Amino acid sequence: MVDLRFRDIVRFSCGCNMVADFELKKLVKPLQDWFDGHARVLPWRDDPKAYKVWISEIMLQQTRVEAVKPYFARFMEALPDVEALAACPEDRYLKLWEGLGYYNRVRNLHAAAEQIMEQYGGTIPDTVEELLRLKGIGSYTAGAIASIAYNRPVPAVDGNVLRVISRVCADDSDIMKQSVRSAMERSLQAMMETEVTNGLIPRKFNQALMELGAMVCVPNGAPHCPECPWYGFCEARLQDKIDTIPVKTRAKARxxxxxxxxxxxxxxxxxxxxxxxxxxxxxxxxxxxxxxxxxxxxxxxxxxxxxxxxxxxxxxxxxxxxxxxxxxxxxxxxxxxxxxxxxxxxxxxxxxxxxxxxxxxxxxxxxxxxxxxxxxxx
Known part of the structure; x- marks a missing residue:
């Protein structure tokens, strides 16, 4: 049940300094319309089955989209489904992953594939709650699989989403804090559950948020504001805060x-x-x-x-x-x-x-x- 106190309004409960409440529902139509004309052609989008979405999302952690494409193709050819992954020897799946780095990711994939075979009959779960039980799957990946593969109205909040929502709302909370991420997830969850009856398509909306952050409201360098579907009402732009939002605690030196x-x-x-x-x-x-x-x-x-x-x-x-x-x-x-x-x-x-x-x-x-x-x- 939707918490009606949200009323489609983002009210981050993390001590933010937003000037005004922001209606998240007005993001939906312009964003989805923009995505229709600007979505990149990606191999895991052609047929967004749960296995493809899962593998691609894990590969895309800490890795650029263009770099992932050949690895994704190689992995899918060798291990086309959960059963093949679960049965794959360690040296084989590590070799398939070679070059992507962060090898614990593929070890967790293998362990989760074994869980899926043993506990779910080889079918990847379709709810966030069940997906979170799988090895190596956190709230973002669970949301991505549930929304993109199964069209569930749940958020998938990664760094791109944190950035674009913080900017459009002019929210100067520190996006490195878990409390900020959790508050954004709750706000988006409430809005999505309400707006799914008003034209919001979960798989499209979440992918469009990610795409906007990757292609327009970019992580490094100046955003391409004139190309943004939210240009007319982005509070960070209107308040001249593009250079200061999002707020992100500097990581410790390596x-x-x-x-x-x-x-x-x-x-x-x-x-x-x-x-x-x-x-x-x-x-x-x-x-x-x-x-x-x-x-x-x-x-x-x-x-x-x-x-x-x-x-x-x-x-x-x-x-x-x-x-x-x-x-x-x-x-x-x-x-x-x-x-x-x-x-x-x-x-x-x-x-x-x-x-x-x-x-x-x-x-x-x-x-x-x-x-x-x-x-x-x-």
């Missing part, structure tokens, strides 16, 4: 870690190591590496200690990789070693081609992947 990376190989093989089951890049294969910067002699000693006999060593160019909360500054060596059958137990010495085809190696090491076959100078 921690810097220096590492030395080793491309250890003989003529055909390269050394990989599986990372621990918990922590950063959990369970993935990596090029051998250690904390700190090793000089060349120290690097050779390290290689010997791993069970190899070095022949030649060559320094590689420094590289950097940025994670969410840490930044790796890497120095590296490619080391040619004698053929060996006795590296340390935790090291996989495999054919280079098989390493490329079969093992998910994090993109953190992509700067050095070509060194697998480079010529090492005397």
């Amino acid at each position: 921690r810097i870690e220096e590492r030395t990376v080793f491309v250890i190989r003989d003529g055909e093989h390269v050394a990989l190591r599986k990372r621990p089951a918990k922590g950063l890049l959990a369970g993935l294969y990596e090029l051998l590496n250690v904390s700190g910067i090793l000089e060349q002699q120290e690097a050779l000693e390290y290689v010997k200690n791993q069970g190899f006999s070095p022949i030649r060593i060559q320094a590689l160019a420094p590289a950097r990789h940025i994670f969410s909360h840490v930044e790796w500054h890497m120095h590296a060596y490619v080391v040619l070693v004698e053929e060996t059958t006795a590296p340390k137990e935790n090291i996989l010495f495999t054919e280079a081609q098989k390493a490329v085809e079969n093992y998910a190696v994090p993109s953190a090491f992509s700067a050095y992947w070509n060194a697998i076959k480079m010529e090492i100078k005397e």
